[in-house]
Amino acid sequence: MDNEVYSFALKSALNEIQNICPDIRNSFIFREEGEIVATDENTSEKLVVHVMDSFDGVFEKADAIGGVESIILEGSKGRVNMSCINDLYLVTVTSRKADTNYVNTVTQVLIPTILRLLEKIHPAPLKSKTPSREAEIDVPALNETEEPLMEEPEETPETETVPSELPVNQLIIENLGGLLVPSDTVRIDSETLSEWEEFSEGAKIEEVEVETFNGKITRCNVKPVKDSKYEGKGIIRMPEKIQLNLEVKKGELVRVRPIVD
Amino acid sequence: MAKKKKPIQEVAATTEPLTLEGLHMDDLRSNLEEIKTYDGVIGYILRNSTSAAIDLKDPTKIIDYAILSSSALDASEALSEDFNLGSIRSVIVEGKNVKVLCLTASDNRISVFMDKEVNYEEILTKLHSH
Numbered sequence A: 001m002d003n004e005v006y007s008f009a010l011k012s013a014l015n016e017i018q019n020i021c022p023d024i025r026n027s028f029i030f031r032e033e034g035e036i037v038a039t040d041e042n043t044s045e046k047l048v049v050h051v052m053d054s055f056d057g058v059f060e061k062a063d064a065i066g067g068v069e070s071i072i073l074e075g076s077k078g079r080v081n082m083s084c085i086n087d088l089y090l091v092t093v094t095s096r097k098a099d100t101n102y103v104n105t106v107t108q109v110l111i112p113t114i115l116r117l118l119e120k121i122h123p124a125p126l127k128s129k130t131p132s133r134e135a136e137i138d139v140p141a142l143n144e145t146e147e148p149l150m151e152e153p154e155e156t157p158e159t160e161t162v163p164s165e166l167p168v169n170q171l172i173i174e175n176l177g178g179l180l181v182p183s184d185t186v187r188i189d190s191e192t193l194s195e196w197e198e199f200s201e202g203a204k205i206e207e208v209e210v211e212t213f214n215g216k217i218t219r220c221n222v223k224p225v226k227d228s229k230y231e232g233k234g235i236i237r238m239p240e241k242i243q244l245n246l247e248v249k250k251g252e253l254v255r256v257r258p259i260v261d
Numbered sequence B: 001m002a003k004k005k006k007p008i009q010e011v012a013a014t015t016e017p018l019t020l021e022g023l024h025m026d027d028l029r030s031n032l033e034e035i036k037t038y039d040g041v042i043g044y045i046l047r048n049s050t051s052a053a054i055d056l057k058d059p060t061k062i063i064d065y066a067i068l069s070s071s072a073l074d075a076s077e078a079l080s081e082d083f084n085l086g087s088i089r090s091v092i093v094e095g096k097n098v099k100v101l102c103l104t105a106s107d108n109r110i111s112v113f114m115d116k117e118v119n120y121e122e123i124l125t126k127l128h129s130h
Helices: A003-020 A045-065 A100-121 A133-138 A141-146 A190-199 A240-246 B008-014 B025-036 B059-083 B120-129
Strands: A024-031 A036-039 A068-075 A078-085 A088-095 A169-176 A185-188 A207-211 A217-224 A235-239 A253-259 B041-047 B052-056 B088-095 B098-105 B108-115
Touching (some): A003 A024, A003 A036, A024 A100, A045 B059, A045 B088, A045 B098, A078 A100, A078 B059, A088 A100, A169 A185, A169 A240, A185 A190, A190 A217, A190 A253, A217 A240, B025 B041, B025 B052, B025 B108, B025 B120, B052 B059, B088 B120, B108 B120
Parallel strands (some): A169 A235, A185 A217
Antiparallel strands (some): A024 A036, A068 A078, A068 B088, A078 A088, A185 A235, A207 A217, B088 B098, B098 B108
Protein backbone atom coordinates (compact mmCIF):
# COMPACT_ATOMS: atom_id res chain seq x y z
CA MET A 1 0.00 0.00 0.00
CA ASP A 2 1.50 3.34 -0.94
CA ASN A 3 1.00 6.68 0.71
CA GLU A 4 -1.80 7.70 -1.64
CA VAL A 5 -3.87 4.69 -0.71
CA TYR A 6 -3.15 5.28 2.97
CA SER A 7 -4.23 8.90 2.68
CA PHE A 8 -7.27 7.90 0.66
CA ALA A 9 -8.35 5.46 3.37
CA LEU A 10 -8.04 8.15 6.04
CA LYS A 11 -9.74 10.76 3.87
CA SER A 12 -12.66 8.40 3.32
CA ALA A 13 -12.81 7.79 7.06
CA LEU A 14 -12.90 11.52 7.77
CA ASN A 15 -15.70 12.01 5.24
CA GLU A 16 -17.69 9.12 6.71
CA ILE A 17 -17.23 10.49 10.21
CA GLN A 18 -18.63 13.77 8.95
CA ASN A 19 -21.65 11.93 7.58
CA ILE A 20 -22.45 10.45 10.97
CA CYS A 21 -21.53 13.66 12.83
CA PRO A 22 -22.87 16.49 10.68
CA ASP A 23 -21.77 18.98 13.31
CA ILE A 24 -18.17 18.37 12.27
CA ARG A 25 -17.40 21.18 9.85
CA ASN A 26 -13.79 20.28 9.07
CA SER A 27 -11.42 17.48 9.93
CA PHE A 28 -7.87 16.70 8.92
CA ILE A 29 -4.75 14.86 9.99
CA PHE A 30 -1.18 16.12 9.88
CA ARG A 31 2.23 15.48 11.33
CA GLU A 32 4.09 17.94 13.54
CA GLU A 33 6.86 18.28 10.99
CA GLY A 34 4.35 19.67 8.51
CA GLU A 35 3.18 16.73 6.45
CA ILE A 36 -0.52 16.71 5.58
CA VAL A 37 -1.72 13.13 5.92
CA ALA A 38 -5.41 13.48 5.05
CA THR A 39 -8.14 16.09 4.83
CA ASP A 40 -11.88 15.80 4.48
CA GLU A 41 -13.56 17.10 1.37
CA ASN A 42 -14.43 20.45 2.99
CA THR A 43 -10.89 21.33 3.93
CA SER A 44 -8.30 22.66 1.53
CA GLU A 45 -4.61 21.91 1.92
CA LYS A 46 -3.95 25.65 2.00
CA LEU A 47 -6.15 25.94 5.07
CA VAL A 48 -4.34 23.05 6.77
CA VAL A 49 -0.98 24.65 6.04
CA HIS A 50 -2.21 27.86 7.66
CA VAL A 51 -3.39 25.94 10.71
CA MET A 52 -0.03 24.16 11.00
CA ASP A 53 1.76 27.52 10.73
CA SER A 54 -0.48 28.88 13.46
CA PHE A 55 0.44 26.02 15.78
CA ASP A 56 4.17 26.30 15.07
CA GLY A 57 4.89 28.48 18.09
CA VAL A 58 2.94 26.14 20.36
CA PHE A 59 4.86 23.09 19.13
CA GLU A 60 8.15 24.98 19.48
CA LYS A 61 7.67 25.51 23.20
CA ALA A 62 5.60 22.44 23.98
CA ASP A 63 8.60 20.64 25.47
CA ALA A 64 8.00 22.77 28.55
CA ILE A 65 4.77 20.85 29.19
CA GLY A 66 5.95 17.48 27.91
CA GLY A 67 4.85 17.89 24.29
CA VAL A 68 1.38 18.55 22.93
CA GLU A 69 -1.21 15.85 23.59
CA SER A 70 -4.25 17.93 22.78
CA ILE A 71 -5.44 21.45 22.14
CA ILE A 72 -9.01 22.53 22.68
CA LEU A 73 -10.11 25.87 21.42
CA GLU A 74 -13.58 27.09 22.38
CA GLY A 75 -15.17 29.89 20.46
CA SER A 76 -18.60 31.46 20.64
CA LYS A 77 -19.54 29.91 17.28
CA GLY A 78 -17.51 26.74 17.22
CA ARG A 79 -14.81 24.60 18.65
CA VAL A 80 -11.51 23.15 17.47
CA ASN A 81 -10.16 19.95 18.96
CA MET A 82 -6.69 18.74 18.12
CA SER A 83 -5.56 15.44 19.57
CA CYS A 84 -2.39 13.45 19.19
CA ILE A 85 -2.80 9.89 17.95
CA ASN A 86 0.55 8.12 17.81
CA ASP A 87 2.63 10.64 15.91
CA LEU A 88 -0.32 12.17 14.06
CA TYR A 89 -2.48 15.14 14.96
CA LEU A 90 -6.19 14.84 14.27
CA VAL A 91 -8.04 18.15 14.09
CA THR A 92 -11.81 18.44 14.15
CA VAL A 93 -13.74 21.68 13.87
CA THR A 94 -17.30 21.51 15.15
CA SER A 95 -20.21 23.86 15.45
CA ARG A 96 -21.04 25.22 18.87
CA LYS A 97 -24.12 23.02 19.25
CA ALA A 98 -22.17 19.82 18.57
CA ASP A 99 -22.28 17.10 21.18
CA THR A 100 -18.58 17.09 21.96
CA ASN A 101 -18.72 13.80 23.83
CA TYR A 102 -20.29 12.10 20.83
CA VAL A 103 -17.86 13.70 18.38
CA ASN A 104 -14.87 12.80 20.54
CA THR A 105 -16.09 9.25 21.03
CA VAL A 106 -16.50 8.75 17.31
CA THR A 107 -13.22 10.36 16.27
CA GLN A 108 -11.12 9.01 19.12
CA VAL A 109 -12.34 5.47 18.45
CA LEU A 110 -12.66 5.33 14.69
CA ILE A 111 -9.46 7.03 13.62
CA PRO A 112 -7.14 5.02 15.89
CA THR A 113 -8.94 1.84 14.80
CA ILE A 114 -8.42 2.70 11.15
CA LEU A 115 -4.78 3.57 11.81
CA ARG A 116 -4.26 0.23 13.54
CA LEU A 117 -5.91 -1.55 10.63
CA LEU A 118 -3.71 0.25 8.14
CA GLU A 119 -0.66 -0.61 10.24
CA LYS A 120 -1.67 -4.27 10.14
CA ILE A 121 -2.31 -4.25 6.42
CA HIS A 122 0.94 -2.41 5.81
CA PRO A 123 3.29 -2.26 8.80
CA ALA A 124 5.32 0.73 7.53
CA PRO A 125 2.81 3.48 6.88
CA LEU A 126 3.75 6.74 5.30
CA LYS A 127 6.95 7.71 7.04
CA SER A 128 8.09 9.63 4.05
CA LYS A 129 6.95 10.39 0.55
CA THR A 130 9.93 8.46 -0.84
CA PRO A 131 8.76 4.89 -1.37
CA SER A 132 12.20 3.53 -2.27
CA ARG A 133 13.73 4.27 1.14
CA GLU A 134 14.37 0.60 1.99
CA ALA A 135 16.14 0.07 -1.27
CA GLU A 136 18.48 2.94 -0.41
CA ILE A 137 19.39 1.28 2.86
CA ASP A 138 20.12 -2.02 1.18
CA VAL A 139 22.30 -0.39 -1.47
CA PRO A 140 24.58 2.17 0.19
CA ALA A 141 26.07 3.16 -3.17
CA LEU A 142 22.80 4.93 -3.99
CA ASN A 143 23.59 7.50 -1.31
CA GLU A 144 26.55 8.70 -3.29
CA THR A 145 24.45 9.53 -6.29
CA GLU A 146 21.36 10.84 -4.56
CA GLU A 147 23.05 12.75 -1.74
CA PRO A 148 26.49 13.87 -2.79
CA LEU A 149 27.13 15.56 0.54
CA MET A 150 26.79 12.35 2.54
CA GLU A 151 29.98 10.55 3.44
CA GLU A 152 30.37 6.85 2.96
CA PRO A 153 29.43 4.88 6.07
CA GLU A 154 32.93 3.35 6.22
CA GLU A 155 34.42 6.80 6.84
CA THR A 156 32.08 7.59 9.68
CA PRO A 157 33.95 8.08 12.93
CA GLU A 158 32.45 6.05 15.71
CA THR A 159 31.15 7.73 18.82
CA GLU A 160 29.77 6.24 21.98
CA THR A 161 26.22 7.21 21.16
CA VAL A 162 26.05 6.67 17.41
CA PRO A 163 26.04 3.23 15.90
CA SER A 164 28.77 2.94 13.28
CA GLU A 165 26.28 2.42 10.47
CA LEU A 166 24.62 5.81 11.07
CA PRO A 167 25.60 8.30 8.42
CA VAL A 168 27.45 11.56 8.84
CA ASN A 169 26.26 14.35 6.61
CA GLN A 170 28.18 17.37 5.50
CA LEU A 171 25.80 20.30 5.47
CA ILE A 172 26.06 23.97 4.59
CA ILE A 173 25.24 26.47 7.32
CA GLU A 174 22.34 28.82 6.79
CA ASN A 175 21.34 31.43 9.35
CA LEU A 176 18.36 30.77 11.58
CA GLY A 177 16.94 33.77 13.38
CA GLY A 178 13.74 35.17 14.79
CA LEU A 179 12.15 36.13 18.05
CA LEU A 180 10.85 32.69 18.95
CA VAL A 181 13.76 30.66 17.65
CA PRO A 182 15.33 28.49 20.37
CA SER A 183 19.07 29.09 20.51
CA ASP A 184 19.87 25.41 21.08
CA THR A 185 18.07 23.94 18.09
CA VAL A 186 19.22 23.52 14.52
CA ARG A 187 16.96 22.68 11.62
CA ILE A 188 17.69 20.06 9.01
CA ASP A 189 15.91 18.74 5.94
CA SER A 190 13.09 16.45 7.07
CA GLU A 191 14.14 13.89 4.46
CA THR A 192 17.59 13.65 6.04
CA LEU A 193 16.01 13.24 9.47
CA SER A 194 13.69 10.51 8.16
CA GLU A 195 16.67 8.79 6.61
CA TRP A 196 18.58 8.86 9.88
CA GLU A 197 15.53 7.55 11.72
CA GLU A 198 15.31 4.65 9.33
CA PHE A 199 19.01 3.93 9.72
CA SER A 200 18.55 3.96 13.49
CA GLU A 201 15.64 1.54 13.27
CA GLY A 202 12.93 4.12 13.80
CA ALA A 203 14.46 5.88 16.80
CA LYS A 204 13.40 9.52 16.78
CA ILE A 205 16.35 11.82 16.13
CA GLU A 206 16.06 14.73 18.52
CA GLU A 207 19.71 15.64 18.89
CA VAL A 208 22.69 15.92 16.60
CA GLU A 209 26.39 16.42 17.01
CA VAL A 210 27.79 19.18 14.85
CA GLU A 211 31.50 19.18 14.10
CA THR A 212 33.44 21.87 12.30
CA PHE A 213 36.47 21.24 10.14
CA ASN A 214 38.52 22.93 12.86
CA GLY A 215 37.54 20.16 15.22
CA LYS A 216 35.04 22.08 17.33
CA ILE A 217 32.08 19.93 18.34
CA THR A 218 28.74 20.74 19.89
CA ARG A 219 25.61 18.81 20.60
CA CYS A 220 22.25 20.43 20.02
CA ASN A 221 18.59 19.72 19.46
CA VAL A 222 17.33 19.23 15.94
CA LYS A 223 14.03 19.78 14.20
CA PRO A 224 12.97 19.64 10.56
CA VAL A 225 13.26 22.80 8.47
CA LYS A 226 9.95 24.56 8.05
CA ASP A 227 10.62 26.52 4.92
CA SER A 228 10.40 24.32 1.83
CA LYS A 229 13.02 26.42 0.02
CA TYR A 230 15.68 24.83 2.28
CA GLU A 231 14.49 21.28 1.60
CA GLY A 232 16.82 18.95 -0.28
CA LYS A 233 19.71 21.41 -0.48
CA GLY A 234 22.03 19.94 2.12
CA ILE A 235 21.49 22.87 4.46
CA ILE A 236 21.58 23.10 8.23
CA ARG A 237 19.82 26.16 9.65
CA MET A 238 21.73 27.26 12.71
CA PRO A 239 21.06 29.96 15.33
CA GLU A 240 23.73 32.61 15.75
CA LYS A 241 24.62 31.38 19.25
CA ILE A 242 25.66 27.95 17.99
CA GLN A 243 27.57 29.53 15.09
CA LEU A 244 29.48 31.68 17.59
CA ASN A 245 30.24 28.68 19.79
CA LEU A 246 31.56 26.72 16.84
CA GLU A 247 33.28 29.74 15.30
CA VAL A 248 31.61 29.19 11.97
CA LYS A 249 29.34 31.25 9.78
CA LYS A 250 26.80 31.03 7.00
CA GLY A 251 28.01 29.17 3.94
CA GLU A 252 30.57 27.01 5.74
CA LEU A 253 30.43 23.22 5.83
CA VAL A 254 29.97 21.21 9.00
CA ARG A 255 29.71 17.51 9.71
CA VAL A 256 26.43 16.49 11.34
CA ARG A 257 25.79 13.19 13.08
CA PRO A 258 22.51 12.00 14.55
CA ILE A 259 22.55 11.15 18.25
CA VAL A 260 20.66 8.02 19.14
CA ASP A 261 20.21 7.44 22.85
CA MET B 1 5.55 34.11 11.17
CA ALA B 2 3.90 37.37 12.04
CA LYS B 3 0.30 36.91 12.91
CA LYS B 4 -2.39 39.47 12.35
CA LYS B 5 -3.87 40.55 15.64
CA LYS B 6 -7.55 41.23 15.79
CA PRO B 7 -8.27 44.77 16.97
CA ILE B 8 -9.76 44.89 20.43
CA GLN B 9 -12.76 46.90 19.25
CA GLU B 10 -13.57 44.22 16.71
CA VAL B 11 -13.40 41.51 19.35
CA ALA B 12 -15.74 43.41 21.57
CA ALA B 13 -18.19 43.96 18.74
CA THR B 14 -18.36 40.39 17.53
CA THR B 15 -18.14 38.46 20.75
CA GLU B 16 -20.40 37.38 23.45
CA PRO B 17 -19.69 39.53 26.44
CA LEU B 18 -17.15 38.01 28.77
CA THR B 19 -17.68 38.75 32.41
CA LEU B 20 -13.97 39.35 32.72
CA GLU B 21 -14.16 42.43 30.54
CA GLY B 22 -13.99 45.59 32.51
CA LEU B 23 -12.30 43.95 35.43
CA HIS B 24 -9.35 45.83 36.73
CA MET B 25 -5.93 44.20 36.55
CA ASP B 26 -5.80 44.10 40.36
CA ASP B 27 -9.13 42.28 40.53
CA LEU B 28 -7.93 39.76 38.01
CA ARG B 29 -4.72 39.30 39.89
CA SER B 30 -6.40 38.68 43.22
CA ASN B 31 -8.73 36.27 41.48
CA LEU B 32 -5.74 34.42 40.05
CA GLU B 33 -3.98 34.44 43.40
CA GLU B 34 -6.93 32.53 44.79
CA ILE B 35 -6.89 30.11 41.88
CA LYS B 36 -3.21 29.51 42.47
CA THR B 37 -4.03 28.03 45.86
CA TYR B 38 -6.10 25.28 44.20
CA ASP B 39 -4.61 21.80 44.27
CA GLY B 40 -2.46 21.15 41.22
CA VAL B 41 -2.31 24.73 39.98
CA ILE B 42 1.28 25.59 39.10
CA GLY B 43 0.91 29.28 38.50
CA TYR B 44 -0.35 31.97 36.20
CA ILE B 45 0.64 34.72 33.81
CA LEU B 46 -1.49 37.82 33.49
CA ARG B 47 -0.42 40.26 30.85
CA ASN B 48 -1.76 43.32 29.09
CA SER B 49 -0.25 46.03 26.93
CA THR B 50 1.19 47.93 29.87
CA SER B 51 1.97 45.42 32.61
CA ALA B 52 2.38 41.79 33.49
CA ALA B 53 2.04 39.65 36.59
CA ILE B 54 3.71 36.27 36.69
CA ASP B 55 3.56 33.78 39.50
CA LEU B 56 4.98 30.35 38.74
CA LYS B 57 6.30 27.74 41.13
CA ASP B 58 9.24 27.02 38.83
CA PRO B 59 10.74 30.36 37.73
CA THR B 60 13.08 28.66 35.26
CA LYS B 61 10.08 27.95 33.08
CA ILE B 62 8.77 31.50 32.92
CA ILE B 63 10.05 32.24 29.42
CA ASP B 64 8.96 28.93 27.92
CA TYR B 65 5.55 29.17 29.51
CA ALA B 66 5.12 32.80 28.49
CA ILE B 67 5.97 32.05 24.86
CA LEU B 68 3.82 28.93 24.87
CA SER B 69 0.74 30.70 26.18
CA SER B 70 1.27 33.69 23.92
CA SER B 71 1.62 31.35 20.92
CA ALA B 72 -1.53 29.49 21.92
CA LEU B 73 -3.54 32.70 22.06
CA ASP B 74 -2.08 33.91 18.75
CA ALA B 75 -2.97 30.56 17.19
CA SER B 76 -6.49 30.77 18.56
CA GLU B 77 -7.00 34.16 16.92
CA ALA B 78 -5.74 32.85 13.59
CA LEU B 79 -7.92 29.74 13.79
CA SER B 80 -10.93 31.77 14.79
CA GLU B 81 -10.62 33.66 11.53
CA ASP B 82 -9.93 30.50 9.52
CA PHE B 83 -12.94 28.61 10.85
CA ASN B 84 -15.29 31.43 11.86
CA LEU B 85 -15.26 30.41 15.52
CA GLY B 86 -16.32 33.80 16.85
CA SER B 87 -14.77 35.06 20.05
CA ILE B 88 -12.42 32.65 21.78
CA ARG B 89 -13.63 31.77 25.26
CA SER B 90 -10.71 29.52 26.14
CA VAL B 91 -7.75 27.60 24.80
CA ILE B 92 -6.48 24.49 26.53
CA VAL B 93 -3.09 23.10 25.60
CA GLU B 94 -2.54 19.76 27.24
CA GLY B 95 0.89 18.20 27.49
CA LYS B 96 2.05 14.94 28.98
CA ASN B 97 2.61 16.52 32.38
CA VAL B 98 1.05 19.95 32.43
CA LYS B 99 -1.82 21.76 30.81
CA VAL B 100 -2.42 25.44 30.33
CA LEU B 101 -5.68 27.33 30.17
CA CYS B 102 -5.43 30.56 28.17
CA LEU B 103 -8.02 33.24 27.63
CA THR B 104 -8.26 36.85 26.65
CA ALA B 105 -10.40 39.42 28.37
CA SER B 106 -10.33 42.94 27.00
CA ASP B 107 -6.63 43.51 26.53
CA ASN B 108 -5.71 41.11 29.32
CA ARG B 109 -4.16 37.79 28.37
CA ILE B 110 -4.53 35.20 31.11
CA SER B 111 -2.81 31.84 31.33
CA VAL B 112 -3.21 29.38 34.18
CA PHE B 113 -0.81 26.43 34.36
CA MET B 114 -1.85 23.29 36.16
CA ASP B 115 -1.18 19.59 36.53
CA LYS B 116 -2.84 17.46 33.92
CA GLU B 117 -5.36 16.00 36.35
CA VAL B 118 -6.82 19.36 37.39
CA ASN B 119 -10.33 20.16 36.19
CA TYR B 120 -9.86 23.35 34.21
CA GLU B 121 -13.61 23.88 33.85
CA GLU B 122 -13.78 24.81 37.49
CA ILE B 123 -11.06 27.43 37.02
CA LEU B 124 -12.66 28.74 33.85
CA THR B 125 -16.00 29.03 35.58
CA LYS B 126 -14.37 30.83 38.48
CA LEU B 127 -12.66 33.28 36.15
CA HIS B 128 -15.90 33.94 34.29
CA SER B 129 -18.01 34.21 37.42
CA HIS B 130 -16.37 37.44 38.59
